[in-house]
Amino acid sequence: MKKTDFAQCLETYLRIYLPGQAGLSENTIMAYRDTFIQILRFTENTRKKSPDKLTLSDFNVSFIEEFLGWLETENHNSVSTRNQRLASIRAFVKYARSRYPEFMLEAQKISDIRVKKRPKPELAHLTPDEVRAILESVPTDNRYGRRDLALLALLYDSAARVQELCDLRVRDVRLQKPYTVKLVGKGQKSRCVPIMGNTTDILKKYVAENHLNVPEKASNPFFANHMNTALTRAGVAYILKKYCDAARRNSPGLPRMISPHVLRHSKAMHMLQAGMPLTDIRDFLGHEHVDTTEIYAKTDTEIRRRKLEESQISIENDLPDWNSDKNLMAMLTDLCGKS
Template structure:
């Protein structure tokens, strides 16, 4: 039987032990890393003629990884964001590999230093208070699924959570006695408690009660289920939001993450301290939260420019305004 290569041994250890146990990353993160290396191995086989079972750490090179990134762009049509995500996974693995395989340290360090592609910062979409309120008025509360959808959308907006955090909430993670709150598991499985507003708490009480989710045997079930009684998926969450946004005639392109931006902007516009918003959203670094302050400033600037009655005159162009140049020449002669 052929002996496993150092690459297969280190990769298996990285994906099955290091990431889930020592780094305590989520299942989604591990799955994303697996996808990255599945694509990398496909590229190595199809482009470089290297079979996965014989591939060693020393078979990789700086040029190979850069060719892989170009392949993702040209052959698979991946965006800059997706390519950077794949590169982040590769760099993280080779940072681990340089410790496990010190004889390949120089090679690993070269790959680790491959820079990310620069991309234009996307415009941050968020809803006004009126638009958000209109969306929440759309679910039909006379139906079971309408009540579920209202609970889902209200909790997503109330908490400003990532959609993955809400979809993974179990029944036992919700505390409805005053003050109501929900336990969320963020990136890196970091736990945080987020308050729930009283209206949302009342809707959740009814939802949990009528679906008998408060039974001891159901406390570990996901709070939100689909029509088949399985945990609600990302696709299902996106469908629910888009359906009600369309019904509310909201023209802004919306996704579940839009509600996270929306909550942050509404808190900021209400005068809530940026450091509280940072903790509320589960950001590790305040610089991540500061994008909302910058977006708020730009919104205020646009509003001022749109509604301003008295404006300063435009500054003349000294290079093209001949009247001004002539005036300056004549003025200079008078002095």
């Protein structure tokens, strides 16, 4: 069977252009390929057309808009997935119009299809009582428990990114007034943030127990594992999860998923609720622009709105089987030897 212009264009795009000229990885090419597998299924199941007969003239803006709608309504894909598929299609039509100038107008129309806005996920954060429950679940009758308490207390109190905490050196923690910790963030930009009295007391005991207050240990990791090397991001996440699970025995309402970054969000929200200006919170968190920090103000406003709504008085008013022997589908499935 003679290949259509669409089939020829798609094959050279996936087999030659993406791995060669574009230099994309195999995994990225597979993501592009998956988009077109979905398009071919849509073509056969909804348009009742053999995928091997699909041409570039069929591949028009109404076809793509219908396909994107099908992804959400029939395939039950998220808005995020829908937008990813659209991005793959836009990249393909940009290539196709360079090979088939007569396709340029339709390619432009397809490129103009708008990305669909998705609801912004609610910013995950804990209440002060929930943070306290996690810290109180840490046993302090052993050395590692005391280390973990110091780690989690500082992670929350400094609102550090987890990598900033992992990179922390003994010399970066000042336990004389004014109590501060020096954090090195994105782009190797450093900032000094204050730490509170209770956290300082915990850190002083940790430093004394581990004999860290000597000049020769100034460059040592502040938090080390049993091999005396710096804790990793995964290690910090594991420690936090362990004590979150323990805290749920007495606080069953504690969220199921609590990452180290949730403690950072929590500290930011608590500072905002205590009346700290957004510009000060921006500097504390190491954000470059206050726009990034405004998400906390928006979240706090939304929480207050929901509480008001909850307190108000209610006033009452009166996919089918796929035929796998299709030539074009076989090419996509066999690409890079993956199914």
